[in-house]
Amino acid sequence: MTTRSIRFRLIAWYAGLLTGVFMLLGVLMYFDLKSFLESTLRDTQARRARQIADTLVTRVHQTGEGYVAAEIKDLYEPEVNDRFIRVTRADGSIVYVSGIPNDQSFDPTQLPPLASSRKEFSQKVRLPGNTTLLIAVLNYQTPEGVRYLIEVGAPFDPVETMLNHLSLQLTLGLPIAVLIAIGGGYLLVGRALAPVDQIARKAEQITQHSLSERLPVARTADELERLSLSLNHMIGRLQDAFLNSKRFVADASHELRTPLTVVRAELESMSANRDLAPEFRETIGSVLEEVERLARIVEQLFALSRLDAGESQAEWVKFDLAELVTTTADQMSLLAEDKGISVSCDAAQPVLVDGDRSRLKQVVVNLLDNAIKYTPEKGRIQLRVASLNGHAVLEVSDNGIGIPAEALPHVFERFFRVDKARTRDPEGAGLGLSIVKSICTAHGSVVEVESNGVGSRFRVKLPIARANKFP
Ligand SMILES: Nc1ncnc2c1ncn2[C@@H]1O[C@H](COP(=O)(O)OP(=O)(O)OP(=O)(O)O)[C@@H](O)[C@H]1O
Ligand SMILES: [Mg+2]
Structure with missing residues (x-):
């Protein structure tokens, strides 16, 4: 997954958004809860201090301090409830102080009096042993004018523990x-x-030979469905245009x-007429040459258009490729002899293939024709037919002018010729090898070429016939 992919960007955006929202809510929740718990605890202690003042300390001159102390102990049971209560006179002497609570979390005697001129306040005090008390302090004056300091406190640690738990849950919960x-x-x-992936994969498989195929359409009633439908319409239009141009070449x-x-027949009969002036006959001869060249190109184009239409499969038979190559080489030996080129044929063993015999003969003719054309006089051509790893292999190699490396990938393209100045043959149109390739493709086989400066080697691999023996 690359950082530019839709998948990555969508996930990164939502993960970032979620993290931000979670963190914001978590922080708000933490501080809200903290202030709520703290103020609730503080209010409770302050209320209790006022209660002690209003119900007990206010009547101290009638009841006596001993009664106040005993009542506080009875009513509030600070040791049992883990609370701290202390009532101090203005001179600092103590009327009542609670004992060590049952959970032993703090020792009230270690707490210095929180004397202050303020009437009412609260304070957090940290005690040895890591206990923190939240203490509400009330400076109270009895109706008789006697001043007392009333302190009521409760441990703050449960609140802290709860907040710590919450922050731990938030820190663990967020990444999860x-x-x-x-x-x-x-x-x-x-x-x-x-579906986008499927469309892309299918689109890559569609070539000029499979324009009848269509992309999968995801019925999602959204942009994706529209995209695949539009692309399919486009492929349909391309197919029509492609078929029209093929039909045009075939018809033309x-x-x-x-x-x-x-025209050729007329020109031939004219050039045979001895009554015509020699220069006129010469002109007719060169026109005839051009007409023959034209006729050859038209024949090749016609053959290509028939191959494009898939007609070669119509006449498939099982035959011996070695025999076909030997007889074809014999038939073309005169052409080679004219240039003093020796043609050797290594095709002693029969190699059966399934295919269109006349089309495959065309392959041999075109390859051999090229080898003769592009090999200087006294050159050597070798033909080889063998069965190799379940394939019938036909090789045509020569020691001619070779093919430059930059031209090798193009030699099978239509009308491609390496360099017209390299050969004295003005006839070639650059269609021979494209016919070879089309025939091979129709036979489910491949044709390869290699050339290392001296000579060239063409290799055709055909699927061998299943039973490699004569019926
Ligand atoms: N055996 C070879 N040696 C050197 N060059 C070759 C050989 N075979 C093909 N070529 C090069 O590849 C080009 C294309 O070959 P192709 O057979 O398609 O066309 P052509 O021979 O020029 O014309 P055509 O076959 O239509 O008469 C040739 O023009 C030639 O330059
Ligand atoms: Mg050729």
């Missing part, structure tokens, strides 16, 4: 929640984008064949 969100988001976004080459044959 974000991780779950990322995992869920990864799966959901992946599932949502799966077909229509040109008959008039060209007539």
Whole structure:
């Protein structure tokens, strides 16, 4: 997953948003709860101090201090409730102080009096042993004018423990929640984008030979469905345009064949006429050459358009490729002999293949024709047919002018010729090898070329016939 992918960006955005919202809510919740608990505890202690003042200390001159102390102990039971209560006279002497609480969390005698001129306040006091008390202090004056300091406190630690728990839960819960969100988001976004992946994979498989295929359409009634439908319409339009141009080449080459044959026949009969002036006959001869070249190109174009239409599969038979290559080489030996080129044929063993015999003969003819054309006089050509790893292999190698490395990937393209100045053959149109490639493709096979400066080697691999023996 790259950082620019939709999946990554969506997940990063939502994970970031979630983290931010969680952190904000967590901090707000923590501080809200902290202030609520603290103020509740403070209010409770202050209320209790006022209660002691209003109900007990106010009547101290009638009841006596001993009664006040005994009542506080009875009514509030500070040791049992882990509370701290102390009543001090203005001179600092103590009327009542609670004892060590049952949980032993603090010792009240270690607490210095929180004397102050303020009437009412509260304070947190940290005691040895790490206990913190929240103490409400009340400076009280009896109706008789006697001043007492009333202190009521409670441990603050439970509040702190609760807040610590909460912050721990938030710190652990946040990453877990974000991780779950990322995992869920990864799966959901992946599932949502799966159709895009399928469309991309299918689109890559569609070539000029499979324009009838269409992209999968996800029926999601959204932009994705519209995109695949639009792309399918586009492929449909491309298919029409492609078929039209193929049909045009097929029709044009077909229509040109008959008039060209007539023109050629007329020109041949004219050039045979001895009554014509020699320079006129010469002109007719060179026109005839051009017409023959034109006729050859038209024939090649016609052959290519038939191959494009998939007609070669119509005449499939099982035959011996070695025999086909030997007889074809024999038939073309005159061409090689004219240039003093030796052609050796290594095809002693029969190699059976399934295919269109006349088309595969065309492959041999075109490759051999090239080898003869592009090999200087006294050169050598070698043909080889063998079965190799379940394939029938046909190799045509020569020691001719070779093919430059930069031209090798293009030699099978239509109308491609390496360099017209390299050969004295003005006839070639650059269609021979594209016909070879089309025939091979129709046979489910491949043709490869290699050239290392001296000579070239063409290799055709055909699927071997299942039973490699004559019926
Ligand atoms: N055996 C070879 N040695 C050197 N160059 C070759 C050989 N075979 C093909 N080529 C190069 O590849 C080009 C394309 O070959 P291709 O057979 O398609 O066309 P062509 O021979 O020029 O014309 P055509 O076959 O249509 O008469 C040739 O023009 C030539 O430059
Ligand atoms: Mg050729």
